[in-house]
Every structure is written in C-alpha cells, then in structure tokens.
Amino acid sequence: MKGRDFTLIGTGIIVILLLIWWAGVEKTLTLIMQANLRYFLLAVLMQAFATIAWTLRWRIFLQRAEVSVKMRDILIATLIGVFANNLTPGARAGGEPARMYVITKRSKSGYGQVFATIMADRILDVIPVLLFTLVAFKYALSLKIKLLLSVLSISTAVLLMIVLISLLISLNEKLAFKVLDRITNLIRRIFPEKFVGIEETLEEKIKKSILEFRETFLELSKDPVVMGKTLFYSLALWGFMLLRAYFIFESIGYTLELHKILMVQMAGIALGMISILPGGLGITEAVNSALYLSLRIDKSLAVTATLLDRFISFWLPTIIGGGLSIYLGVKFSKESVRK
Template sequence: MKKRDGLLIGVGIVVILALIWWAGIDETINLILQADLRFLLLALVMQLLATLAWTFRWRIFLKRAEVVVRTRDILMATLVGIFANNLTPGARAGGEPARMYVITKRSNSTYGQVFATIMADRILDVIPVLLFTLIAFKYALSLKIKLLLSVLSLSTAVLLVIVVISLLISLNENLAFRLLSKITNLVKRVFPERFVGIESTIEERLKKSIFEFRETFIELSKDPVVMGKTLFYSLALWIFMLLRAYFIFESIGYHLEIYKILMVQMAGIALGMISILPGGVGITEAVNSALYLSLRIDKSLAVSATVLDRFISFWLPTIIGGGLSIYLGTKSAHKSVRK
C-alpha cells in the first residue's frame, strides 16, 4: 500500500470518528455494543452469500471462456480483488488487475481470456444496479426527498459513464492494449521477479492477449444461457446486500422498510465510486448517514447502523483479502527462491 493511500485512509477514519462524535459518542457506542448478535450474524451471512454470488457469477464466465480453475481459487481472487478495490480511490478499478493476476497464475489461461471475463462480469453487474436505482428513484419521487433524488441522479449518471467506458475498452483494441500495458506495469512493480528475462516479449504477449480478449468477450456476450445465469447471480448479490443492511437495523432495534434501504444503498454507490479516499472510507459513512437522516431517522441510529454495516461489508472483507494477498505474495516468493 502506498504511503499516500495510508494517509488518505487515516483521513477517512478521522471523518468516521468525527461522525460518531457528532451523533453522540455514548449513544452510538451503546447502540453498537447492545446490538442483537442474532441479527448481526444474519447480516454477516448475507455478506458471505453476496461474496459467494459474485464468485459463482464470475465462475460461469470463466467456465464459458474455458478457463479451468478451482472455485476456491476464484473465491480467493475475488477477496483479493475486494482488498485491492478498497485501497483504490475513485472508480475502484484496482481489483481487476489483482483478480486477473491471481486467476492467470492459478490456471493455464492467458491474461486476455481472464481479462475478458472480468470486463463481462463488471459490465453485467451494472444491469441490476441500474434496475434497483430506477426503482429507488421511483420511491424517492413518491416521498419527494430532494437529497435522495439528487444523489440517485448522480448515481445513474456515474454508472452509465462506467458502462460506456467499459464497452469502449472492450471494443477498442488501442484502449484495451493501453489498459493491459498499465496492468502489466502494475503487476511488474508488485512481482518484479516474474518478469525477469521476459521484458522483450511483453509487448508481443500483450498483442496476443488483446486478440484473445476480444474473441473471448464477443463469445461471452453472444451466449444467452451465460447471460441468464450470471444475471440471476447479479440480482441475488444485490438482494443479499440489501438484506444485510436490513438485518443491521434490526440488530439495533429499529425496523426500516427494505425500500428505504434500497434508496440509500443505491444513492450511496456513485459517491463511493468518485470519492478521492480509498474505498470511500469516511465519505460513504457520512453520505449514507445523511441519507438515512433524510428519512427522519435519529442521527445516533443512522450512524450506528452505517458504522456496523461498513464494518461487515468493508472492513472485514478488506482484512481477509489483505491476509490472502500477503499469503499469495509469500507463497510466490518461496516458489521463486526454489527455482
């Protein structure tokens, strides 16, 4: 992790602490400590199911692309990707190179093949998000909440931009080549021993990967069975995430309708993506708390629920993914020493 990213995460933690102080330290801490463990466990299960749904969705793309890899390796790559995403400011694209590297090294596939499955996976994930955002927009209109309407509009615009950029990269060889070059340079800095003696052949390999990427991506996009199965997992993933927040509120003794959670979750996505802080640390907590407040929820309840939800959805996966990243890095170093 870069020193700058560490400092930015520190800034985000300060924002979270300030948020807790604003909501009332005693009230917030008491609500968190007295939370019903049964509902917290259910929220944790929902997060686990969401992660598994993501893993199974990606596995379908990988299988269709004839990438032979174990499910546990896909799960490991997903968690490492989450870790990298949570350390990346902005659109959180740091997870894609990490996922691609792990799967390529644990299968007999090429970067081009795996990259195609990742792009298809990312593009498809936007479909249910847009669907849920439109539903949330409809509820926000009926409630006439200006803050929610404004943020949801921003979310929709940001998501559409992401889809357009992803499609441009997928269909434009020059853009894809430049992106793969940047990914290769990033991986080279992290694992320099893997590139010793092959620097002269990297460009040739990248060009081959681009051809394989486009061929694989087109095949994936034309398969209706693959699209149907992956869309099912995409919808399941987001339903589990909504239920996670629902159980969080239940754990602190507040019943919040699922459609209100939908509005807040969908509205908060875009601001997390365009945040200058890694993983939206601090910004996401502040925005979600403000959105819950717009629903006339007490500030201590709003902040407590947001902090608990982010602990389960952000901090725990980041810690697990970070541990796996260290494990894989150590294992790779040992293999290099043996060679």
C-alpha cells in the same frame, strides 16, 4: 503502499471519528455494544452469501471462456480483488488486476482471456444496479426527498458512464492495449519480483492478450444462457446486500423498510466510486449517514447502522483479502524459487 495512500486512509478514518463525535460517542458506542448478536450474524451471513453469489457468477464466465480453475481459487481471487478495490481511490478498479493475476497464475490461462471474463462480469453487474436504481428513484419521487433524488441522478449517470467506458475498452483495440498496459503496471507494483528480467517481452505478451481478450469477450456476450445465469446471480448478490443492511438495523432495534434501504444503497454507490479516498473510506460513511437522516432516522441510529454495515462490507473483506494476498504472495514466491 505509498505515503500518499496512508495519508488518504488516515483522512478517511478522521472523517469517521468526526462522524461518531457528531452522532454522540457515548450513544453510538452503547448502540454498538448492545446490538443483537443474532441479527448481526445474519448480516454477516448475507455478506458471505453475496460474496459467494459474485464468485459463482464469475465462475460461469470463466467456464464459458474455458479457463480451468477451482472454485476455491475463484473465491480467493474475488476476496483479494475486494481488498485491492478497498485500497484504490475513485472507481475502485484496483481489484481487476489482482483478480486477473491470481486466476492466470492458478489456471495457466492468458491474461487477455481472463481479463475478458472480468470485463463481462463488471459490465453485467451494472444491469441489476441500474434496475434497482430506477426502482429506488420511483420511491424517492413518491416520498419527494430532494437529496435522494439528486444523488440517485448522479449515481445513474456515473453507472451509465462506466458501462460506456467498459464497452469502449472491450471493442477498441488501442484503448484495450492501453488499459492492459496500465493493469500490468499495477500488477508490477503489487508483485515486483515477478517482472524481473521480462520487461522486453512484456509488450509482445500484452498484444497477444488483446487478441485473446476480444475473442473471448465477443463469445461471452453472444451466449444467452451465460447471460441469463449470471444475471440471476447478480440479482441475488444485490438482494443479499440489501438484506445485510436490513439485519443491521434490526440488530440495533430499528426496523427499516427494504425500499428505503434500497434508496440509500443505490444512491451511495456512485459517490463511493468517485471518492478520492481508498474504498470510499469516510466518504461512504458520511454520505450513507446523511441519506438515512433524510429518511428522518435519528442521527445516532443512522451513524451506528452505517458503521456496523461498513464493518461487515468493508473492513472484514479487506482484512481477509489482505491476509490471502500475503499468503499467495509468499506461496507464488516459493513456487518461482522451486522452478
């Protein structure tokens, strides 16, 4: 990590501290300390189920692309991808190179082949999000909440832009080459020792990967069975994430209807993606708290629920994924030494 990254993370933490101060330090800490452990653990369980659903969805794409890899390795790659995403500002695209690197190492498959499954996975993830966003928009209209309507409009526009860019990358060979080249540079920054002495052959490998990528992506997009199964897991994933937030509110003694949670979760997605802070740190907390406030929830409850939810969805996966990335970095280094 560069000094700039630490500065951005520090800025995000300062925003969170200011948010706690604004909501009332004593009241916020009291709510956290008195949170119902059973409901809190149910929220953690929902996050675990969401991660497993994501892993199972990606496994379907990998199996269809004939990438032979264990379920355990897919789960590890997913968690490391979450860790990398949470360190990446903006659209949180840092997880894709990390996921691709881990799977290619564990499966001995080509970069393009694995990258195609990741792109298909990312594009399909947008479909249920758009569906949920439209439902959230309907509820926001009925409640006449201008802030939520405005943010949901931005969220929808950003999501459609992501789909368009992803499709352009998938169908345009030159653009795909540029993207894979940038991804390779990112991987080189994460694992620099792996690229020593191979710079000259790197461009040739990337060109080969582009051909693998296009062939695999087109095969995946034409299989209705694969699309049906993966769509099911996508809907399950987002369902678990909504239940996670629901149980968080229950843990602090406040029952919030699922459709209201849906409005806030969908509205906050796009703003997290365009945040200049890694993983939307600080920005996501502030935005979600403001959106809950628009539903006339007490500010201390809104901030506390947001902090607990982010602890489960951001901090825990980041810690676990960071630990796994260190472990695999050491393991891959030992394997290369043996060779």
